[in-house]
Amino acid sequence: MAATLKDATAIVGIGQTAFAKQLPQSEKELACRAILAALDDAGIDPSEVDAFSSYTMEETDEVEVAKAIGAGDVTFFSKIGYGGGGSCATVGHLAAAVATGQASVGVAWRSRKRGSGPRPWKNTAVQLPTPGQWTRPFGLLRPADEIGMLARRYMHEYGATRDHLFNVAMACRNRANENPAAMMYERPLTREMYMTSRMISDPLCLFDNCLETDGALACVIVSAERARDCRQKPVYVHSVAQGLPSQHHGMVNYWNDDPLSGPAWTAARHLWKQADFGPQDVDVAQIYDAFTPLIPLSLEGYGFCGRGEGAAFTEGGALEMGGRLPINTGGGGLSEAYVHGFNLINEGVKQLRGISTAQVPDAATCLVTAGEGVPTSAILLRA
Amino acid sequence: MQPTTKPATPPTPPTPSASADGLLLPVPDEDGAPFWEYTAQGELRVQGCAEPACGKLRFPPRPCCPHCRSFDSEWRLMSGRGRIWSYVQPHPPLLPAYAAQAPYNVILVELADAPHIRLAGNLVASADAPMNSVDPARLRIGARVQVVFTETGGMAVPRWILEKS
Ligand SMILES: [Zn+2]
Numbered sequence: 305m306a307a308t309l310k311d312a313t314a315i316v317g318i319g320q321t322a323f324a325k326q327l328p329q330s331e332k333e334l335a336c337r338a339i340l341a342a343l344d345d346a347g348i349d350p351s352e353v354d355a356f357s358s359y360t361m362e363e364t365d366e367v368e369v370a371k372a373i374g375a376g377d378v379t380f381f382s383k384i385g386y387g388g389g390g391s392c393a394t395v396g397h398l399a400a401a402v403a404t405g406q407a408s409v410g411v412a413w414r415s416r417k418r419g420s421g422p423r424p425w426k427n428t429a430v431q432l433p434t435p436g437q438w439t440r441p442f443g444l445l446r447p448a449d450e451i452g453m454l455a456r457r458y459m460h461e462y463g464a465t466r467d468h469l470f471n472v473a474m475a476c477r478n479r480a481n482e483n484p485a486a487m488m489y490e491r492p493l494t495r496e497m498y499m500t501s502r503m504i505s506d507p508l509c510l511f512d513n514c515l516e517t518d519g520a521l522a523c524v525i526v527s528a529e530r531a532r533d534c535r536q537k538p539v540y541v542h543s544v545a546q547g548l549p550s551q552h553h554g555m556v557n558y559w560n561d562d563p564l565s566g567p568a569w570t571a572a573r574h575l576w577k578q579a580d581f582g583p584q585d586v587d588v589a590q591i592y593d594a595f596t597p598l599i600p601l602s603l604e605g606y607g608f609c610g611r612g613e614g615a616a617f618t619e620g621g622a623l624e625m626g627g628r629l630p631i632n633t634g635g636g637g638l639s640e641a642y643v644h645g646f647n648l649i650n651e652g653v654k655q656l657r658g659i660s661t662a663q664v665p666d667a668a669t670c671l672v673t674a675g676e677g678v679p680t681s682a683i684l685l686r687a
Numbered sequence: 688m689q690p691t692t693k694p695a696t697p698p699t700p701p702t703p704s705a706s707a708d709g710l711l712l713p714v715p716d717e718d719g720a721p722f723w724e725y726t727a728q729g730e731l732r733v734q735g736c737a738e739p740a741c742g743k744l745r746f747p748p749r750p751c752c753p754h755c756r757s758f759d760s761e762w763r764l765m766s767g768r769g770r771i772w773s774y775v776q777p778h779p780p781l782l783p784a785y786a787a788q789a790p791y792n793v794i795l796v797e798l799a800d801a802p803h804i805r806l807a808g809n810l811v812a813s814a815d816a817p818m819n820s821v822d823p824a825r826l827r828i829g830a831r832v833q834v835v836f837t838e839t840g841g842m843a844v845p846r847w848i849l850e851k852s
Contacts, residue, residue, distance in 0.1 A: 437713040437723075438747055441844055442807045443785050443793050443818060449777050453795055457773035460828045506776035506790065551753065558772075558795055558805045559746050 310578060312403040314531035314538035315395070315685070317346025317524030318650040323487050323641035325419040327518040334520035335364040335415035336372045342522040343373075347535035348409055355380035355407030355525075357394040359644060361387055364415050380407040386554075388594055388637075388675030389567065391645035392683045396544035398525040408526065414646040415520035435556050448513055448595065450555045451677060452505035455597035458564055459507060464615030466507065469596040470498045473511045473638055475623035476593060480635025483661040487515055488639040512596040514637035521646040523653065539656045542669075543579040543684040547571030555677050567680040568605025568673065575682050576607065583607040586684075587667040588655050589629055590648035593636040598676045599623075606671060606682070625662055633662040648672050649683070656687040706840035708817075709784030713842060718748040721762050726843040731834050732762040733801055746804045767834035768850065769796040772805050774826050791818035792826055796847055811835070811846045825849065 319341025321327070321334050329337070343350050353375040356366040366381045380401040384390030391414070398410030444450055458464055477493040480486035493511065501510040531538035547570035549560070557563040576582060583606060591602045600614025608629060609617045622628040634640045634651035641647050652670040654660040660667075667687070674681040706712050715723045718734075725732040735744045736752040737759035743752065744763065751758050774794040779786045795805045812820040814835040831850040836843040 435747055437715055437719050439807045440711045441713050442809050443710075443777055443781075443788075443791055444775075444807055445777065445781060445785060449775055449793065452775035452777075453773045453793070456775060457795075457828070460773070503776070503778045503790070505778065508775075553747075556807075558807070559803065561803050 307404075308578065309399050309403050309541065309544055310580070311540040311542055311686070312528055313399040313525050314528050314540045315523050315653050316526055316531050316534040316536055316538055317342040317344070317348065318522070318653050319343070319345055320485070320521040320647070320650060321519050323485060323517050323519040323643070325487070325516060325518065327417070327420075331415045331417050331520070332364045332368060332372070334417075334518070335369055335413055335522070338415065338520035338522040339369060339373055339411055339413050342411065342524045345536060346524040346526075348524060348526070350374050351376045352409045353411050354378050355398055355401050355410035357382045357384070357397045357410065357412045359383060359387065359390040359394070359414060360385045361644070362414060369413070380410070384681070386675070386678040386680070388592060388644045389678040389680040391592070391649060391674040391681065392544065392672055393546050393674065393681035395523065395525060395541060395649060395683050396546065396681060399541045399544055402525055402527055408530070410525040411522055412525065413520065413522035414644050416643050417518045418642060419516045419518040435553060439556055444556070446505070447555055448505040448508055451595045451597060452508045453558065454563060454601075454677070455595070456507050458597060458601065461564070462612040462615060464600060466499070466509075468600065468615035468618050469512055470495060471618035471623060472593065472596040472599040473498060476632045476636040476638040476640075478624060479633050479662045480639030483634050483640060486635040486640040487517060488635060508595060508597070511638075514594045514642040515639065517641040517643055519641050519643050521643055521650050523649060537657050537687070539653045540686050541683060542686045543575050544681070545571040545574035545578070546679070546681045547574075548679040552679065557677065564601065565611070566601060566605065566676050567678065568602045568676045568682075571673075571680050571682045572606045575684060579684050581669060585669055586629065586671050587669050588633060588652075588664040589631050589671040590633070590636070590652045590673070591631050591671070592645045592648065592673045592675045592680075593632055593638045594642065594675060596638070599631065602673055602676050603629075605676065606673065625664070630662070630664050633660050633664065645674050652685050656685055708839070710839070711782070712840045713844065718750060722748060723842060725762060726836055726845055729836055729843070731765045731767045731845060733765055733798070733804055734760050735763045737761040744801045744804060765798055765800045768799040769806075769832055769834075769847075770799070771795070771810070771826070771828055771830045771832060772797040773828060774810070776823060788817050788819045790823070792821065792823065794826070794832070794847060796832055806845065808845055808847050811848060813848065814846060821849070
């Protein structure tokens with residue numbers, strides 16, 4: 305194979321707005337602020353941006369953003385589907401565009417007002433087609449209900465318990481307690497709070513669900529060559545992958561032969577095949593955590609442990625600082641902010657720059673993943 | 688060109704009106720319409736490949752067989768028996784009609800006749816009983832269940848009762 309994306313590009317700028325349940329600014333303004341902050345961080349003038357990538361669910365489109373920030377001629381733009389499954393693919397698409405000369409300065413972003421905005425499953429008037437006709441009438445209304453179904457089966461099959469899910473929620477909350485920008489900065493979690501909290505979709509309780517956040521984030525991608533002259537230490541995009549498994553059915557993967565091996569497994573195979581290192585060499589991971597059960601499922605999918613061993617992996621402080629695999633060091637979607645996983649990308653960059661509020665000493669490699677359960681994506685970053 | 692085994696007149700999807708209890712009704716798409724036609728007749732049928740060399744069942748319904756790519760399909764009658772593969776109990780915040788019954792159960796039933804075909808539904812005490820009519824203590828993965836049909840809003844929605852042992 306002649307061409308590879310391996311280390312051909314780097315993330316050289318990151319930016320974010322405040323995170324809160326309610327922010328006064330529009331999504332468009334939040335997007336522009338995050339993008340301009342990322343470009344400033346990189347030391348690159350907005351007029352040099354010629355590539356954009358975001359999510360299909362992003363309300364702020366590249367035409368508006370390019371105009372607002374004063375970009376020049378844009379020669380590459382893309383949008384990734386499937387909500388939180390798209391986060392890492394925005395970086396992947398820009399890496400491919402820059403590495404192949406279609407563009408030189410790429411910006412990926414996500415701006416979202418989920419804290420104060422509407423939820424699609426709250427709408428009584430709209431009934432989605434397939435697979436909605438097979439699930440909605442029976443009261444599988446929210447993503448938590450759909451993932452709860454997989455979680456219950458996972459617990460049944462492998463002896464996973466609510467204590468394992470608590471380990472995930474606790475690791476994220478502990479890191480958020482160290483991160484002044486996190487929504488849960490000054491709000492510790494205890495096992496008692498977790499075990500006595502209200503159920504959302506039994507077996508999932510309140511603390512198994514991500515936050516509801518207003519906020520925006522962005523990052524800037526250039527060639528590895530150009531990155532060496534930028535203001536910040538480059539964080540190289542080492543490997544990228546998307547994952548849409550055979551016979552996949554979206555968040556309700558119930559009709560697959562094996563519903564417990566989701567898109568992570570597909571993305572992981574390509575991700576590791578293209579990489580110079582393996583799961584055992586990952587210093588820190590940012591794993592998509594819209595719901596706590598996605599962590600054990602992802603740990604298995606990305607090869608940190610065997611099938612069915614993800615819950616046991618969380619024992620003994622493995623996900624905490626100094627543990628076997630510190631995760632979601634900014635607090636993740638569960639405790640920093642839920643912006644469809646983009647905060648996980650920026651947190652990965654912070655770790656490899658050595659500036660995280662929960663810094664893993666000498667972190668040189670980081671896995672970042674996008675939403676599991678839906679068509680997904682992942683990137684390996686290295687210093 | 689393969690001969691088509693589709694009915695000469697494609698089934699008309701039932702037109703859902705509001706259900707009496709305010710619950711959402713299935714809105715069939717073109718591929719799913721026959722399923723709801725059959726439930727209206729009290730039959731649980733699953734789409735299968737009509738190519739004799741293949742014959743595999745598939746769900747949700749779709750135009751083409753993923754195994755042999757045949758566009759010929761037929762709807763096979765199921766026994767209506769299955770086992771609970773998993774379940775959840777949703778609590779509010781929920782749509783009002785669902786919140787009124789919460790916590791209720793949603794079960795996923797693996798069909799006895801068709802491994803890996805799993806239908807979402809509700810475990811109820813009888814066909815017309817509410818979604819919270821079974822004591823949650825009786826929910827158990829592996830429990831044997833039998834389909835029943837609930838008439839609502841001009842449609843027949845499959846629900847499930849525990850099989851008498
Ligand atoms: Zn076939």
